[in-house]
Every structure is written in structure tokens, then in C-alpha cells.
Amino acid sequence: MQVELKDITKRFGPVVANKGVNLTIRPGEVLGLLGENGAGKSTLMNVLCGLYSPTEGQIEIDGAAVRFDGPGDAIRAGIGMVHQHFMLVPVFSVAENVVLGVEPVGRLDRLDLASARAEVRRLGETYGLAVDPDAIIETLPVGVQQRVEIIKVLFRAADLLILDEPTAVLTPQEVDEFFQIVRSLSEAGKAIVFITHKLNEILEVSDRISVIRRGEIVGGGDPKQLTRPELAEMMVGHPVDFDVARGTFAPGEAILDVSDLTVLRDDGAVAVDHISLQVRSGEVVGIAGVQGNGQSALIEALAGLRRPAAGRVAFDGTDITFASARARHRMGIGHIPEDRQHAGLIGNFTVAENMVLDTYYDARFSKGASIDWDRVTADATKVTQAYDVRTPSVRSTASHLSGGNQQKLVVARELSRDTRFIIAGQPTRGLDVGSIAYIHARLMAARDEGDGLLIVSSELDEILAVSDRILVMFKGRIVAEYHPHEAHVDKAAVGLAMAGAAS
């Protein structure tokens, strides 16, 4: 099945998200789709999977024009999409999720489930997508949940699979397994569209690359003949400097002092197991680790969002172990939460409202007893421009921003405040290479001005690029420590420590 997008334009009011896009997707081919945040990748794929109808242009399958009035039409034509945010029912089993919505009435009977189970097994064997059909979704790791999303699309007999940033949430090992699945799908003749911001991934797994900038296809080609710098320049329109520049390392006194901290998960299991660490002002401490080793609970405890079970946290000599999030905020502790969809933004508030979520009560935004919205708007406009948050205006609804731009909004809000300390969880997840370079530069500027920074990232390259000191977290403990200013840090050694080799 060959699918062609012909002269597709998609507008949202005054916003032109896609402009005259022509794209051919061939069977057995992995098409890598690359573009900066807000370039129009998700919108284009939402048009292709029937979620949006194009303002202009048409879709052709094997030369015949088709019209989709919803995702149901697209899936009947053989086109399925795995969205960036999974849409599974957490308390249902794998097989139940797979059949859900296939029956027009949406009711499950024994027969459906039995055949779904068998089909889940068969698809698993055919494409290397091993999943237990009876497992309950919420008990499965993210990588396996993603396989269920893929099985769901295959169960509906899709010949074209669209995968929107599938690797953003995966561990390095899950990424390798995912690539094998993609290869076996394409060997079986499926067409795949793969969206990612990671240039090495797109070079590794694609057969062909298309680059989209400000809604238009601006280039692409054969991955064998393209390099990372060339792709980066095509995406953003100018060369991107991948090196992180910073001033000399001259740390001050310890500003954050964590001693013997223990933090439990919601289910009572130990997430952070007697951790002690210090961060000095003017120092970036990077916490490396495979996701799920207690980093999230550590960040939540330090930000005042989760009550520690034992131990002590001091900030600048003051005990803040049980201080509220707002109290910490007022002391100059900035927090970039790792789960922006839930903790960072209020989707149906405007960009400007989101920009002052924690500061609207500041004197600078008050006019008597009420909020000075002119000041808020002016300030938000300045910050969104500085951080290149792409939005038609600060009065736009935050949920209408592209995924990466929502993230930039949260990072911009925290980094544009007067801070003394910054806690950052996955600060550049889902961002394009240009935005990553900019955010890294802002983080380094905060450090050079004397802030202490604690950065948690599952991207080892990011940790190596920004940290003055590296701690590796494994099963709730710090299992290794590295000092890049004293000795060269061997990436492979850190990787081994992350896998638990040093403990």
C-alpha cells in the first residue's frame, strides 16, 4: 500500500501548521520525520490518521483519493497511529485493551477475548512483540505498554503505522528492542513513519528522512548520506553548536544538604534508600540512572511534593524536610517537573496564566488587591520570546501548543525567575536539538551566576554534557560518583554503573 499526501495544508484559525506538504510513504520503508518543536509533525500525522481533516489538499492510497471523517475511516483504510501519550485503559488487561473499540457497540464477550488473546500471541511471535495477553496494563513497564499500543494498531490490520516520538519515554535497552520491532515490521512489508528528536536514532533506523520546518518540507534524503550537523541545520535553518559552553568551575558553599533521606512510593515500597548528597552553589550535580530507580521520588521529595519517610533536607542551613512546595519556591528553589502534562502545566489556561502559576501573588504582578494582567501579559510575552516558545500569542490556550513548546514553557517559567537553586527532572525531554542547546546554555548561565543545580536525566549524554559532578542512582541508592573536572569520565563505565554493575 503506497500512501501519498498531496499538497496538504492545515490551518488552525490564523496558525498555518502544515503548508503545501507533499510526502510519499512506501510499503516496507521506514520514513523518519524530523523537525523542530512546533514544525507541524504531529499535526501532519493527525491529518494522515483521520483525526484532523486537511484545510486543503488530499490523501491518496495506491493512486486513489480517500477522505477520512475520523480515525475509524483511516484504520479501515489500513492506517494506524501510536500517539505520544498512550491511550490505554490502565486497569484493563492487554487483550481487553486490544479489542476495545473494535466492536461497534464496544462490548466484550468471551469469544472476542479468546480470539484477541490468540491474536496477541500470534502478533507477538510474528514481530517480536512479546506481551502476556492477560497482564494488567498498569503493572507493565512503559516499553511493554508501548508494544501493546503497536499490537492494537496491528490487530486492526494496519499496513501503515505512525509512531509519534515513541522513544522519548524508553530506556536505552527498550530503544534497542523497539528498533528490532520496527525492522521486523518493515521486513514484513509494513510502512512506518517514525518521529523523533534524536538524530542518531533517525539515522540508525530510517530508510529515508524528511525534514519539516515551519509547516513545510524543506529537505531530507538518504540517511547514509546525511550527518547529524546537516540534519540539525536543515531542521532549524542555521548551524547548531552541540557543545555546552560554561565558565570555570568555582563552586561555593554547600547550599543543598540531603542526609540519610528515605522516600517511599505510593504503594509503600522504598524508592529512595538512605541517600546523602550535597550540592554547592555554582555547581551542577547530574543524577544519571535508568528511569525507575528512585529519581522521580527524590525530585518530588526535594521539591516538597512528597513527604520523606526519614532523613533530613537542609537548604542554606534551614531545615526544609517538610516545607511546602510554595515555601521552597519562595526561598528561590526552582523546579522543572519531569511529568509536565500533569505537574507542570494547566492545559486549558492560557500561556500567560501558566507563566505566573506560582508567582501571580508577587508584588510585581499586583495592582492593589488584584492581579495586574497587563504586567503579566507583558512579562509572559518577553519570556516566551526569549525562550522561543512558539505560540501565536500569550493569550493562546497552553494545550494547543506543540508537545515540545509546552515543555519549553515550563522550563522558561522556572529559569526566568530569580532562583538560587534549580531542581530539574528530564529538562529537555521531547525538545529539538536547537532548543536543547539553548536550555543547556540557560542552565549553565544559572550555574555561572552561582545557583546550585540538581539535574536528573535518563539521557547519559545530557548528564555528561552539563554536570560538574555525576552521581549514579540504582535501586534507590547512589552507587557511583564521578568528578569530570578531575578525571576523564568513561561513558561506558557510567553505563555499567547505571545497570547496577558497581553495586
Ligand SMILES: Nc1ncnc2c1ncn2[C@@H]1O[C@H](COP(=O)(O)OP(=O)(O)OP(=O)(O)O)[C@@H](O)[C@H]1O
Ligand atoms: N488544536 C490546535 N489548535 C491550535 N493550534 C494548534 C493545534 N494543534 C497544533 N497547533 C499548532 O500547530 C503548530 C504545529 O504543532 P505540532 O504539534 O504539529 O508540532 P510538532 O512538530 O509535532 O512539534 P513537537 O516536536 O513539539 O511535538 C504549532 O504552532 C501548534 O501550536
Ligand SMILES: [Mg+2]
Ligand atoms: Mg509533536
